Amino acid sequence: MQQGLAGVPCVKYRKPKRLMPGERSLFRPCKTTCKTSSKTSSKAVAGFFEDIPALLIVTIGISVFIVSALYIFNLYIEYHRGPDIVEDREAFIHTLRTYEGLQYDKTKQDGMFDPNKIKVIMGENITRDLHPNFRFYIEIYDVSDSFEPVNRTRRPGEGGAINNSELPQSPLIEIAAGYTAVNIMMPLGDVHAARMEVWIWY
Numbered sequence: 001m002q003q004g005l006a007g008v009p010c011v012k013y014r015k016p017k018r019l020m021p022g023e024r025s026l027f028r029p030c031k032t033t034c035k036t037s038s039k040t041s042s043k044a045v046a047g048f049f050e051d052i053p054a055l056l057i058v059t060i061g062i063s064v065f066i067v068s069a070l071y072i073f074n075l076y077i078e079y080h081r082g083p084d085i086v087e088d089r090e091a092f093i094h095t096l097r098t099y100e101g102l103q104y105d106k107t108k109q110d111g112m113f114d115p116n117k118i119k120v121i122m123g124e125n126i127t128r129d130l131h132p133n134f135r136f137y138i139e140i141y142d143v144s145d146s147f148e149p150v151n152r153t154r155r156p157g158e159g160g161a162i163n164n165s166e167l168p169q170s171p172l173i174e175i176a177a178g179y180t181a182v183n184i185m186m187p188l189g190d191v192h193a194a195r196m197e198v199w200i201w202y
Helices: 039-081 084-097 115-119 123-132
Strands: 136-141 175-184 191-201
Touching: 084 123, 084 175, 084 191, 115 175, 123 136
Parallel strands: none
Antiparallel strands: 136 191, 175 191
16 A cells, blocks of 8 residues: 555555446445655755755854864963973973072082982972972983992982972873983092983973
8 A cells, every 4th residue: 555645555556346236336436536746756856955055053162162162271371371381391490400409518519419418308308499380200310330329310229300299190291301411529529420300290
């Protein structure tokens, strides 16, 4: 059985058989004529194309929202980050080279460190004395060929890093890393070449 355009069931018209005298016909042809239109498929396609502009508007709206959110997030980061992180790193390294908590007292020379101070200094000392507005992580490597190097690193038996926080693992946190050449004045007057590595982040 077919469906009319209005959804009303209908049957194909057929001639009723010849009735015998006294018989009544039970056949009632459908009042709604079954119509098939070649325009049905074209109307469906046209309806699909009519939805495309609305879909484009929604897509553009979502894109604008995402871009705006990213822009506002970057502004937030810039606002709370303050001065440029590279400038802060360079200034911090320069300050550490003449910091009394590391410097060899007898010479007061830039970048000349005391081995005893290297061994005992803690991140809390630097935070208290220098008041940095960022997190830091410092390691000192003795690069001389001495049999008794003075290291202050994360490696086992070398006292651990000088820091006020552990290095972040998130790729979303910007870290500025740098290093500088320093010297270590040993008790017998020997000078060990060393490298101080510094990481800072907000």
